[in-house]
Structures are given as structure tokens and as C-alpha cells.
Amino acid sequence: MKTSYEPYVTADGRKIGDAMMDMRNITLRFGGVEAIKDISFDIREGEIRAIIGPNGAGKSSMLNVISGFYNPQVGEVWFKGERRPPMKPYQVSRLGIARTFQNIALFEGMSVLDNIMTGRLRHMKAGLLKQAVWFGQAEKEETENREAVERIIDFLEIQAIRKTPVGRLPYGLKKRVELARALAAEPKLLLLDEPMAGMNVEEKEDMSRFILDVNDEFGTTIALIEHDMGVVMDLSDRVVVMDYGRKIGDGTPDEVRNNQDVIDAYLGVPHGEME
């Protein structure tokens, strides 16, 4: 049942490969409520994949299934051609899947630098004892990882707030720091839960640019949930549309916006008025 894709190169020169993440017949229940009903979709290597839908459609639940925060009752999760057994979130993260949260989960009491450093944890191999005595390897690793973090800080243009405790930052910058922390892990797959929620136009433009640059420069595969239709249509290669826990559309932005089910259930307006 797994479909294999031919790799292709997009108009702007990005390589899109085979399916990296393959969700098969996922059903997720909370008690008697079915948050996700028998949904299958995949995320191809190198693409930007959007998940859209009205509030309560199950988008965040889907992201939580991918990142291991929820384990579905039915269905299989395939990652890089292998079936992934039920896992804890920290195990999923160590596979190279990083995420951000809808309502920002940062370490408020720690500095921006320290927050981003936590993203490097999976690249730090020195054991507890070596760390405790600050033995050769531990020190070398710390330096290397600091350099990696500084590159990300440059990339996201947050040099000015490196030492600031995150709790003091305004909302838009927190979102950016959270992205930085996820990027620090050098993930293969980056999950963004409403990266632009609550931002003004300017901040949205910045964030869009960063997402495109991450995808383009690092080749990171990205799956994102977003409400702003204009942004979604501009950014993504393919879109999944969810409604009441079901999948009602799947395809390129053009296919999706001309899909009658999607227009009825979600957009509610002809797409001309939408932009």
C-alpha cells in the first residue's frame, strides 16, 4: 500500500525525494472522542508539507502523533522506510524529529543561548561521569556545540538577545527562539505547530522567510500547521486538509483550493476573496 515517489526538482531548485514520514490509517481516540479518524498521508523528503483545517480538526493531535506525544490506537507510523514502534517523545526527538509548540514551550528561566543549547543535547555524547569531571571530551563537545548554536543564532538574527532570559522576551521573539532550539537539533524532520499564530504582518513575513531558508539551505523537511491561508499557499509544496478528524483534501495548494469539499468545509468562501 505504500506508494513510492519519483524524486523531482522544484521550480526553485529544491530536491524532493521519497516519502520520509508515512502515516497509515491513523486513528486516535481520547475516551470516546475520535480526534483523528483513519487518516493516511505522507511527508516527502525535502518538502514543506502543510496541515490545515478549522479549529478542533485534529491538526495538533496529528503533529503530536508524529512527535510521539500521543500514541494512536490504530494505524502505523513509518519513518524512513521502517515501521516506528510506539515511542516516548524524547525517543522520537532523538531520531531527528524536532518540533515547536502552538503555545510556545520554552525554558523561561534560562537564557536564549541555554535554551538553544538544549536543542543540541542529542549531539552531545559524553557520559555523566565525563561531564561531571569536565573531562576532555565534554569540554570539546561543549565548544563544538556552542559553535553550531552561534551559527543558528546568526541565521535567525537573534544575536542581540543571546543572554536574555527567555521569560522577558516578547511573543514574536519567543517563537523565533523556539524555532532556533528546534533547528539546533539539526533535525531531519521539523514540525511547526502554528509558527505564525498571533504575529503581525511583518513578523509573519520574517518567519515565512526563515522557514523557506531552512528548507532551502539545510534541506530540512518541514511539516507545519498554519491558519493563515495566504501563508500556507505561498510556503507549502503539498497540503493536507483536515475537518472533524477526517482528511478531506490532499494535494498541491492549487488542487486543494479548487477542491469543492475543502471550499465547503473549511474555506467557506470562493478562493478569490481569500487572498
Add this chain to the structure above:
Amino acid sequence: MSADFLYGIEVIINGLMAGVLYALVALGFVLIYKASGIFNYAQGVMALFAALTLVGIMEGQVPFGHLINAIFGTDIHHFGWEVPALLAILLTVLVMGLFAFLVQKFVFRHLVGQEPIILFMATIGLAYFLEGVGDLMWGSDIKTLDLGLPQGGSLWVEDLTAKLGGDDFYGFFIDKLDMVAALVAAVLVTGLILFAQYTKQGRAMRAVADDHQAALSVGISLNFIWVLVWSLAGMVALVAGIMWGAKSGVQFSLSLIALKALPVLMLGGFTSIPGAIVGGLIIGVGEKLFEYTIGAPFLGGATENWFAYMLALLFLVFRPQGLFGERIIERV
């Protein structure tokens, strides 16, 4: 300088020394509370257990000796060797690590996400369980802990300071053991802070203390961090156990020092390591000074028993988050 004034200073110095020990016990509470939100009532019993284990290992006592003898009709009490202090301390650290692992695996892993009061009740159960295990393992008689630490007043300090006053002043009397305790505590706290600031696990520890969900998302195993934190609290308990044990023998009343840490926590806040230290020092100095200036002359003495709690009560009324605790801000 008048002798009274100088004796006052001596009282303050001795108060500081006593405060160091309060701070040590309080530190164990803070470590666990910060990382997991558990108020660990068993911290005092952990200090007792660690001290018992240390003495037992040093003397080559057979663990569960009474139990083994009762079941098999044997009569063994000692292995017949003595373990050097340093090795015994290392072994005790391992035992406390094992204890941390077992506590996490069999108790708190199953209570994740429960109400704080339930977690608290679990630690009360744990305290009595551990007390029983300590009793069963090492026997209930009072033991002396002899690590060869210096004891008694320091003549050196006395000689050095005697010149400060007139003929009726003989210099500050400061217990050498207290000075060692202060030194050890300073090293321990510095080590802990460096570990938390500059190592991978330390950073992970702070991350868990800050936000569980975010910690999970960057690949931190909560269970591992909790075992680590309980182990560290076990080590702090061991140091506290050694110092109190060397002072007044290893006996079951040692577990009651946990109660003395409560007012320290009220002052310092439950989430602040510097708070635990400063809180401990304030309580130590405060109760000694109060006894010296007001308690003994006017109130008939023995105010040290309740002064700390009174001070804590005042703090609760006027500054409920403690000196350094996280500000309680309610957004509406």
C-alpha cells in the same frame, strides 16, 4: 571592644556554622522540588539512611544481619574487615544512587501527573519505609561515626582572636567540625552549581525544572533526570548525615532535622538553591542571636526550638514566595 559585643559576634559565627547544616538539608529538598514538584518528606530519613549505611560499610557490618540470623539460625554480624572512609563514602554514594533509581522505578514513575498532595503522601510513606529498611539493614542502636574529622574548639582561632578584647575575653570558640562542615558545604554547593550550569546533564536538569513538555521535545528523558536529581539529593543527604552524625551520633532522631529545614525553605523559597543557603544561614544566625539577646535573658531560654518557625510564619504572611522564590504573579 566590649566582651559582650565580641561574644555576640561569636554567637553570629556559630549561628552561621549551624546554618550551613540547615542549608544542606534544605538543599536536598530544593533539588527534588525544582525538578519534579515533589516535596520530599523523606529527605531527613535519607540523611539518616545514608549515615547508617556509611557507618555500616566502614565497620564491615553484614547488612540485614539480624534478619539473616533469625531465618537461618546463623550468628553473623560482621564480615571481619574495615573499609577505609573514602571507599566507604563512594560505596554509600552508589547505594544512594541505587535508592534513587528504585524510588523512581517503583514509586514516582507511576505517579506522574498526580496532585502534589498525593506525591507528598507518597514521600511520607517512603520516609517510614526507608526508616524501617535502615533499621532492618543496620540495626537500631546508636552508632558513632568516626571519619577522623577534627573535633572540639579551634585553639588557633581562639589565640588569634583573643587580642581583640580585654582580659575578660578569651577569643572566639568555634568548633573545628563546624568549620569542616562549612567548607564541605561550600565545595558541594559550588560543585552543584557548576554542574548545573556547564554540563549537558545539568542543562537538561534545569530544562526539566523549567518545562516538562519542552524538555521532552528536545530529547530529554524525564525519568533519567529524576533519577539523577534523587541521586544528587541522596549525596547531599549523605553529606548532611555525615556532619550531623559526627556531631551527635548516628541515631534515628537524625531524621528529624528535616523538620528544621522547613522554616529554611519558607524563607528561601522552595525553588531557589541560593535561597536554601541564605535561608539556612539566616535561620542559624537568627535563632542563636535571638536566644543570646532576648531568649535567655528575658524568656527563660530554649527559644531555639520555636524561633525558626515563628520567623517562617512571619515570612509566610508578608512574603509567601520566600526571599528568592519565583514571584507569584496571577494574570487575570
